[in-house]
Amino acid sequence: MQSSKTPVSGILIQFNEELNTAYAVLHISNQRIKLNQKTTEVLLPRPMFPGDTAKLEFRLHYKWYPVNGHHPFNAMVANGSFMRISRYYPVIGYQSSTEITDSFVRKKAWHGSCYNLARTRSSCYQSNRFHTAGYDHFNNIRSNSYWYRLLVRRWKAGNRSFYRYQSGQLIPFRFAIASARYAVQKSAYKNIPVYVYYHPSHGENVAQLMKNARLTLDYCIKNFGQYPFPSLTFAEVSSFTRGFNATAYPSVIFMAERLAFHANLKAGRQQDVINELAGHETAHLWWGNNQVAPDEREGAVMLTETLAMYTEMMLYKKLYGEKKKMRERLKMHQQIYESEKGYSSEMPLYKVNESSPHIAYSKGAIVMVQLCDLVGEDKLNAILRLFLQKYRYPHRATTIDFLQILYQYTHPDQHRAIKAMFTGI
Numbered sequence: 001m002q003s004s005k006t007p008v009s010g011i012l013i014q015f016n017e018e019l020n021t022a023y024a025v026l027h028i029s030n031q032r033i034k035l036n037q038k039t040t041e042v043l044l045p046r047p048m049f050p051g052d053t054a055k056l057e058f059r060l061h062y063k064w065y066p067v068n069g070h071h072p073f074n075a076m077v078a079n080g081s082f083m084r085i086s087r088y089y090p091v092i093g094y095q096s097s098t099e100i101t102d103s104f105v106r107k108k109a110w111h112g113s114c115y116n117l118a119r120t121r122s123s124c125y126q127s128n129r130f131h132t133a134g135y136d137h138f139n140n141i142r143s144n145s146y147w148y149r150l151l152v153r154r155w156k157a158g159n160r161s162f163y164r165y166q167s168g169q170l171i172p173f174r175f176a177i178a179s180a181r182y183a184v185q186k187s188a189y190k191n192i193p194v195y196v197y198y199h200p201s202h203g204e205n206v207a208q209l210m211k212n213a214r215l216t217l218d219y220c221i222k223n224f225g226q227y228p229f230p231s232l233t234f235a236e237v238s239s240f241t242r243g244f245n246a247t248a249y250p251s252v253i254f255m256a257e258r259l260a261f262h263a264n265l266k267a268g269r270q271q272d273v274i275n276e277l278a279g280h281e282t283a284h285l286w287w288g289n290n291q292v293a294p295d296e297r298e299g300a301v302m303l304t305e306t307l308a309m310y311t312e313m314m315l316y317k318k319l320y321g322e323k324k325k326m327r328e329r330l331k332m333h334q335q336i337y338e339s340e341k342g343y344s345s346e347m348p349l350y351k352v353n354e355s356s357p358h359i360a361y362s363k364g365a366i367v368m369v370q371l372c373d374l375v376g377e378d379k380l381n382a383i384l385r386l387f388l389q390k391y392r393y394p395h396r397a398t399t400i401d402f403l404q405i406l407y408q409y410t411h412p413d414q415h416r417a418i419k420a421m422f423t424g425i
């Protein structure tokens, strides 16, 4: 619910394809409202005020097809199931993330009528701040998995085990389930327990992963502020999972078997895939989408990926010394940027969107290291720490907020160069 005092008399509920709407019911004021369409506009029996409660009951199912190839988004295998479960939850209210983004399609006539839609919200970096209803305390999930800090209840019904976990703090609405017969290694850094859950026969890189985790915690805590969660967990997931090699959820980093856990680190060009994945993803626990939850608009990806890339570069410096590995990695990112930029329209870093990862990741890494050379690493880290203090979630930060802080704490003589880095092409 939005924070205004205005009551709402109707809500829009949208279900993902995988949700079985035959079982979806909204309970409000002792009434049961059945929802059996993908998108339903519900007229409420009484107006709801901020803080009011209603209960939405639903079931979801997921299956994959063994015929014609196996291309699942999630992994459902004998020893290693994984599901990014928050993606399957019904969403409430207007969803700017599902807007038609193609400006031609937005304008064109269709079936005799004309969309003639205005610019999308997310296409403008100067839009008003907008709060979606999707972010909330994550305090009510049951499953047969191991994650999250507080196991508040466990019980058995029939042959199934149920566990109820609670996050204990405000986190962005993102959670996933991984369930397998894991081997576990535990270590600690400054009283923060670090766990690695891995397939019992994939233990070859666990020691290096632990070392990298301690180093990343050390750098980020020293420079950006306290680690926000009670523990840090790395979990191996099956290579059947699509869409990432590693991904950071609040306090848990999921990493695929093929590139991290069961990869030969000595092969090929000896890139440090552990730092590339574990260092980068652990850094995300300070930036978007964990402590920073960028407002959905142009530039949002700069507050997630560019800041994680900067941290990854500084970790290379700390691990290997400046000249060697970090400059090597920057050279590779320069090549990626050069080879990709011809395929899409160029946009400045502060307006970058997800369709241009070569700008958010590769150009972002280069720009942040240039900025670091210009103002000094300690100074830049102090500015990043201030940005985080001021715009920590539940604030919805924008790249304009970031640039304002950057200009405020740097010398006016440096502003021309900074402007060119972030707003130039």
Ligand SMILES: [Zn+2]
Residues within 6 Å of the ligand: 280, 281, 284, 304, 305, 308
């Ligand atoms: Zn990232």
